[in-house]
Amino acid sequence: MSTSRVLSAMIPDSKLAREVTQLIRDTESELLFSHSTRVYLWGALLGKQQGLAFDPELLYVAAMFHDIGLTSKYRESQLRFEVDGANAARDFLRSHNLSEDDVDKVWTAVALHTTPGIPEHMHGEIALVQAGAGMDVAGRGFEDFTDEQRDAVIAAYPRDPDFAAKMIDAFYHGMKHRPGSTFGTFNDDFLAYKDPSFERVNLCSIILNSSWKR
Template sequence: MKEDRTVATNGKSSIQIPDSKLAREVTELIRDTESELLFNHSIRVYLWGALLGERRSMRFDPELLYVAAMFHDIGLTSIYSESQLRFEVDGANAARDFLRSRHISEADVDKVWAAVALHTTPGIPEHMHAEIALVQAGAGMDVAGRGFEHFTDEQRNAVVGAYPRDTDFAHKMIDEFYHGMKHRPASTFGTFNDDFLAHKDPGFERVNLCSIILNSNWER
């Protein structure tokens, strides 16, 4: 029996999880790689993003949006426990390798790479391609409730009913971020990711850009 991949309603239309060969392959890869918490979170990011995209009459490729949403947090997994890159870049590179191995056009690869790499960078994605803007918007909705009021009760219940948020999701998600980045604290400089390290590790010291400037070789 074929799985019903229709999840969230949007007025008279519905949001469906893409059922292409590419989408099925990325689903299997992420399911085998991520925790259930991250897997469900990634699908919800797609659903929130797709709902927003339809609500705002944005033109986007559901398949590309889905791939980007599914890869956006893979950089937090144990696969990258020795990486010193930003976790977003690890995820973007993984998505790029996945798409290139399946002969997806470079223009589409670039969209997905940017969507994953920029999903924690405020103020920029919303001015780029729809897929890039919607991954950030979906992630912000699912983690921090940004834009919560733009969804109906029906939509929120449908998404969370199909792909539940864990009990105490907020603390568990903070733990996922912390464990994915504690071995590469330098990668959090200039981002809000250092908040996760500061929250979990009392000994973590933030880098201050003003101190860097004032103590640079130019000032000696």
């Protein structure tokens, strides 16, 4: 079977998956929708390659929701955009009567997808959303995929020629109204890159100027 046919077969063909596909397609830009689908495919390919246990349907839902917090729907939110996405995924899954264990896996996968050093030690769905996002945005793990796999994924869900700049813009516009939510993450890099007046919070200064006197 060709790699392209294998990719098509990898995307879950369930009522839940079809509904989440339509929801995200109706909510996100083509840039984010295609990115989210590629995140699933990179993650699923890597999971199969490494022999990780994961539920394809849960991985798909998590991948599709992972950046919804960057959309205009959340322009008034002061939460981390990852938490907005995790909460949206949780509401969606609960409305479909999934178990709380499955809901928790997806919530955590979305909430931690920008947190390095932790997801890779957790359930497969959680580890693979982060791995897929890292591959698609920054090329992390690029050499873990064959040329045929990379070409097939991009052919099925094309990567915008100006993807890097547009993705940075998407992050910036999704977080510029809630700069405090980027503290302690690398998300403040997007604000600093796009806004020269942005001032990062320094944890050492917070500690040294806290209410503790000794």
